[in-house]
Amino acid sequence: MRALFLSLTLLVGVHHPSLAADAVNGETLAKRWCASCHLVSEDQRKGSDLVPSFASIAARPDFDEDRVATFLLNPHPKMETMSLSRIEARNIAAYIAEQKRR
Template sequence: MAAAAPADADHGGQLARRWCAACHIVSPDQTHGADNVPAFATIAKIPGFDADKITKFLMDPHPKMPDMQLGRDEAKDLAAYIVSLAP
């Protein structure tokens, strides 16, 4: 059985800019997003909300988010990127 590849935060950043930036502020150089949605840096600072929990959240989209149909590796990469934004 092959070992799982480690999450790729750089790829997660690319996914964030492609899929998430219309609503969320996904990077420090982005100046605006939609009202009433948290910036990724804010999500990264939520106590106890680690990469595993973010991955699980992304794999089960909720009504306010579009159904991006992320694969497990893409969700892990996006979660790694979000976590990388924490100070």
């Protein structure tokens, strides 16, 4: 039975937090949580002039995806409390990183 479970696990795959973040899910989360202030995509027309766009965050020379994910987990006075899980924060950070490549 254990061998069968291991075989199925290898065939189907198991979601594990240490695997690559999901930028597609990060886009969905960003549009829900971040788009009221940040420009999170090229097709978005409205945002605040007081906060950087995701593209400008990604273009910074010191941009670090892990640091952004950690930043998103901590409460910040100017940002609403989102109560993101670690993987959600990683997904949003991965989505921000993709903005540099566009």
